[in-house]
Amino acid sequence: MYNTVTMKKLLLTLVVMTTAVGCTADKTLTVKGDLKNVGDTLIVINQNNAEWRDTIVVQDGKFTYTIDNIDTVSTYYLVAPQCLRGLQGPQLQFVAVPSETLNLTGDVTERYDFGGSAFYQGYHQVDLMLEEAQKPIQEVNVNCMKMLENGMPQDSVMKIYQAAIVPLQQNFQQTVLDFIKAHPDLEASATLVTQMKPEKMQEAVSLLSDGVRNGRMKTFYQTIIDRITAQQQEEEAAAAKQAEGVEAPDFTLNDLQGKPLSLSSLRGKYVILDFWGSWCGWCIKGIPQMKEYYKKYAGKFEILGVDCNDSDQKWRDAVKKHELPWLHVYNPRDSHVLSDYGIQGFPTKIIVSPEGKIVKTIVGEDPAFYQLLDELFGKK
Numbered sequence: 001m002y003n004t005v006t007m008k009k010l011l012l013t014l015v016v017m018t019t020a021v022g023c024t025a026d027k028t029l030t031v032k033g034d035l036k037n038v039g040d041t042l043i044v045i046n047q048n049n050a051e052w053r054d055t056i057v058v059q060d061g062k063f064t065y066t067i068d069n070i071d072t073v074s075t076y077y078l079v080a081p082q083c084l085r086g087l088q089g090p091q092l093q094f095v096a097v098p099s100e101t102l103n104l105t106g107d108v109t110e111r112y113d114f115g116g117s118a119f120y121q122g123y124h125q126v127d128l129m130l131e132e133a134q135k136p137i138q139e140v141n142v143n144c145m146k147m148l149e150n151g152m153p154q155d156s157v158m159k160i161y162q163a164a165i166v167p168l169q170q171n172f173q174q175t176v177l178d179f180i181k182a183h184p185d186l187e188a189s190a191t192l193v194t195q196m197k198p199e200k201m202q203e204a205v206s207l208l209s210d211g212v213r214n215g216r217m218k219t220f221y222q223t224i225i226d227r228i229t230a231q232q233q234e235e236e237a238a239a240a241k242q243a244e245g246v247e248a249p250d251f252t253l254n255d256l257q258g259k260p261l262s263l264s265s266l267r268g269k270y271v272i273l274d275f276w277g278s279w280c281g282w283c284i285k286g287i288p289q290m291k292e293y294y295k296k297y298a299g300k301f302e303i304l305g306v307d308c309n310d311s312d313q314k315w316r317d318a319v320k321k322h323e324l325p326w327l328h329v330y331n332p333r334d335s336h337v338l339s340d341y342g343i344q345g346f347p348t349k350i351i352v353s354p355e356g357k358i359v360k361t362i363v364g365e366d367p368a369f370y371q372l373l374d375e376l377f378g379k380k
Contacts, residue, residue: 026099029067031078032116036061036107038090039080046096047075070098073220095123095191095220122188126179130195133175140164155367173200177207184209190217194224198232201225238342242361248273248352249340253306253329256319261329263304264356270301270376273350274326275343277309278318283347286365287322293370294326297377301351306331308338308346351376 038061044054056065056078067076076096080089090108100119106112111131114124140161147157173196180189190212193204205213205221240246252262263271274290276283294303303326307315315330331337341350349369351359359376362369 027068027070029070029096029098030101031063031065031067031094031104032101033058033063033065033078033104034061035090035104035112037109041081042078042090042092043081043084045077045079047077048072067096070096072223073097073217095188097187097216119187122183122186123191125183125186126188126191129175129179130192133172136168137165137172140168173197177204180204180207185212187212187215187217190221193221198228201228234342235344238344241340241342242350242358244358244360246358248350248356248358249337250356251335251337251340253331253335253337255327255329256316261304261327263352266302266304266327267356268354270354270359271352272301272303273341273348273352274303274305275308275331275338275341275346275348275350276305277307277346278314279309280346282365284322286347287324289370291325293373297373300377301373302327304329306337308343309333 033056035058038058040058042056042058042063044056044065044067046052056063074096076094078090078092078094080091082089083091092104092108092112094102094104094114096102097119101116102120103115104112105115114120114127144157144161147160148154176192176195177200180192183189184207190208193201196204201221202225205225248263250262250264252260255261263273278284290303305319305324305326305328307318307328308331310318310330312330315328318324319328341348345363347365348361348363350361351372353359360372362372
């Protein structure tokens with residue numbers, strides 16, 4: 001039979017258990033700002049939910065904002081409204097961790113610092129290390145930009161850049177690994193996994209303590225690793241589809257007259273498939289040189305412009321506006337042509353041989369494309 005003391009202990013235990021069951025984990029992050037030159041408004045952006053937005057009103061550089069319902073650790077941004085229009089303005093980035101408090105202090109035009117609860121004190125250590133480790137890389141970037149501004153040829157600057165940047169990037173990667181190794185129990189060290197090259201990410205993860213590696217930060221770094229792995233697989237699949245000697249998949253799309261035009265109908269001559277769009281700045285920038293080479297090697301190859309991600313009218317207007325003299329077809333959004341060719345960026349130019357085999361694929365507006373045309377047709 002229970003005595004009075006035993007009964008009281010039992011009732012107290014039941015109360016504690018009931019309270020624990022009724023409570024839910026804190027899924028909020030409180031962000032406090034005391035920043036100079038931040039403006040009077042900031043837009044909150046969640047990297048994992050591009051459609052979601054919120055607004056912070058800033059008074060004399062100060063604000064307090066609560067991010068609710070943080071199910072997993074993720075990256076957030078605070079940006080000035082003009083940044084959403086492509087203009088310059090304050091931009092702050094941080095990892096949002098539930099049940100924590102983040103203090104942002106400093107001058108956004110120079111530097112800002114992290115502080116607050118335990119996680120963000122560690123995050124501040126990580127940030128200071130990254131700032132110092134990235135200085136040599138930033139110096140190379142600044143110097144190379146000055147060389148371009150002073151008129152040095154782009155190819156020459158790129159050679160200088162590549163020679164300098166490769167060892168610096170290797171040093172940076174090692175510095176990050178050394179920091180994780182020295183701070184395996186620091187939760188913020190897990191954010192450094194995303195600073196590593198894909199082939200180094202698992203090594204960084206292995207340096208974390210078991211508690212950090214398998215704790216609340218796991219979803220954060222593992223999501224990014226999974227995303228990069230999937231991207232690499234897509235790139236490998238695209239490279240296989242675009243490889244030299246591969247049979248170029250045939251397709252039939254409507255031309256400017258609304259009549260079907262197939263790639264196979266051009267068999268017997270070199271064809272350059274130009275995947276482009278009126279919305280693509282680099283595509284438009286490359287048009288003058290494309291025209292120059294089309295005229296330079298007239299009759300030695302044909303260009304088939306494959307317009308992507310435009311409306312029919314915008315496509316027609318762009319062809320007319322830029323006076324594009326080659327063949328054109330319109331690729332509707334429900335077409336499988338882009339996936340058949342593994343197109344991942346614009347412009348993409350694919351040179352197809354008279355026998356219908358892929359000779360070379362070049363992504364972006366690259367001088368190598370025109371060098372290749374000179375090699376192919378300059379001596380014929």
